[in-house]
Amino acid sequence: MRTHSNTVFITGASSGIGRGLAEALHKLGNRVVISGRREAALKSICEANPGMRYFALDVTDSGSVRDVARKVAEEFPDLNCVFNNAGVQKGHDFAAGDVLDEQAVLEEVNTNLLGVIRVASAFLPHLRGQPSSTLVNVSSGLAFVPLARFPVYCATKAAVHSFTMSLRHQFKGTGVKVIELVPPYVATELGKESKAGGQFGPQPMPLEAFIAETMKGLEGDADEVVIGDARKLVAAAGGDSVQKAFSGMNH
Numbered sequence: 001m002r003t004h005s006n007t008v009f010i011t012g013a014s015s016g017i018g019r020g021l022a023e024a025l026h027k028l029g030n031r032v033v034i035s036g037r038r039e040a041a042l043k044s045i046c047e048a049n050p051g052m053r054y055f056a057l058d059v060t061d062s063g064s065v066r067d068v069a070r071k072v073a074e075e076f077p078d079l080n081c082v083f084n085n086a087g088v089q090k091g092h093d094f095a096a097g098d099v100l101d102e103q104a105v106l107e108e109v110n111t112n113l114l115g116v117i118r119v120a121s122a123f124l125p126h127l128r129g130q131p132s133s134t135l136v137n138v139s140s141g142l143a144f145v146p147l148a149r150f151p152v153y154c155a156t157k158a159a160v161h162s163f164t165m166s167l168r169h170q171f172k173g174t175g176v177k178v179i180e181l182v183p184p185y186v187a188t189e190l191g192k193e194s195k196a197g198g199q200f201g202p203q204p205m206p207l208e209a210f211i212a213e214t215m216k217g218l219e220g221d222a223d224e225v226v227i228g229d230a231r232k233l234v235a236a237a238g239g240d241s242v243q244k245a246f247s248g249m250n251h
Contacts, residue, residue, distance in 0.1 A: 001134045001177060001218050007031040007079045009072055011059055011119055012086030014041035016188030017138065020211040021083060026052055028215075033072060033079075036086070059086045059115030060107070069122035080133040082123045083181075084116045087138070089153045089190050105152050112156035113163075120167065127176050136179045136218075137164045141230030143182070144237035168223060179218070184228040186210045205229065 008025050012018040014036035026032045026049050035057035036042055042054035057068045072079060088111045090104045116137055127133035143161040146154035161180060168178040187204040205228045217225035226234050 001081070001136075001179065003215060003219050004028045004030060006081045006134075007033070007076050008081040008083065009033045009035065009076075009079055009123070010083040010085055011035050011057060011115070013054075014038040014045070016190055016207065017183060017186060017210070018083070018085045019045060020207050021085070021214070022052065023049060024211050024215055030081075031076065031078075033076060035068060059119055060110040062118055065115075065118040065122050069119075069126070073123075073126045078130075079123075079126060080130045081136070082119065082127065082134075083136045083138065084119050085136075085138045086115050086119075087112045087190065089150055091149050092151055093149065094151070108152045108156055112153065113159045116160050117163065120163075124167075124171075124176065128171075128174060130175060132175045132177075134177045134179060135167070136181050137167075138181045138183065139164065141182055141184050141226075141233040144230075145233040178223070180224045181214065181218075182224060182226040182230045182234060183210060183214075184230040184233075 003025065006025070008022075008030050010018050010022050010025075010032065013022045013034035015038075018034070018036065022032050022034045022045065031051070032049075033053045033055065034042055034045060035055045037056065037058050039054075039056045042056065046052045046054050055068045055072065058064045088108055090101070090108055092098075092101065092105070120135060120137070124135065127135060137160055139160045140154075140157040142150065142154045143157035146158070161182075164178060164180040171178055183205075185204045187207050210227055213227050214225065217227065224234075
């Protein structure tokens with residue numbers, strides 16, 4: 001995708017990967033609109049990056065997603081890129097005999113999977129109307145090889161991977177490019193308890209390094225932008241062969 005001269009909307013941008021992507025794209029000359037649940041944090045980011053705009057958004061609320069999508073399209077009719085990035089991570093040990101924390105499970109599913117579907121559904125009609133546009137769904141290396149102590153998170157990210165492949169097939173031949181961004185274990189606020197022991201190794205990938213590699217990866221024409229140690233997990237799961245097989249299906 002083109003990484004400059006876009007109008008970009010990013011969910012989950014109040015910290016971590018979302019904020020890093022927003023600031024990197026802003027520096028490249030894109031018009032950037034960020035969103036998230038923490039309005040004070042969004043306001044602070046925009047103050048630090050003059051010209052950036054924000055909308056408070058809860059991706060677990062269908063009404064909020066539809067309302068923000070309408071407002072963004074009205075105020076920024078040239079919007080041509082959406083990053084579906086919002087996510088949460090919780091630990092669950094079903095073998096320990098703990099009482100199911102249903103609220104935590106629902107938060108993960110509602111944010112990580114249904115939130116992605118809601119945002120895609122709300123923004124794709126507008127993106128379809130542009131000469132050329134991009135939807136980027138952020139999954140995880142854990143979509144390909146799960147980490148046992150985060151079973152629900154891994155399951156939702158695997159579902160995002162599958163959903164993204166389906167969208168890519170449906171929009172083949174249109175002006176909408178559907179990309180999956182696959183992060184490794186990155187040093188962010190997400191899943192703080194996972195930092196002890198590490199997901200992919202003893203140390204997380206620094207956020208700055210992740211963002212730099214992501215920007216380079218997005219500049220190409222790849223359908224899947226796999227970063228850092230996440231490549232090992234995608235390779236272990238046979239990700240390339242799965243994608244090729246899916247692309248050849250006639251439905």
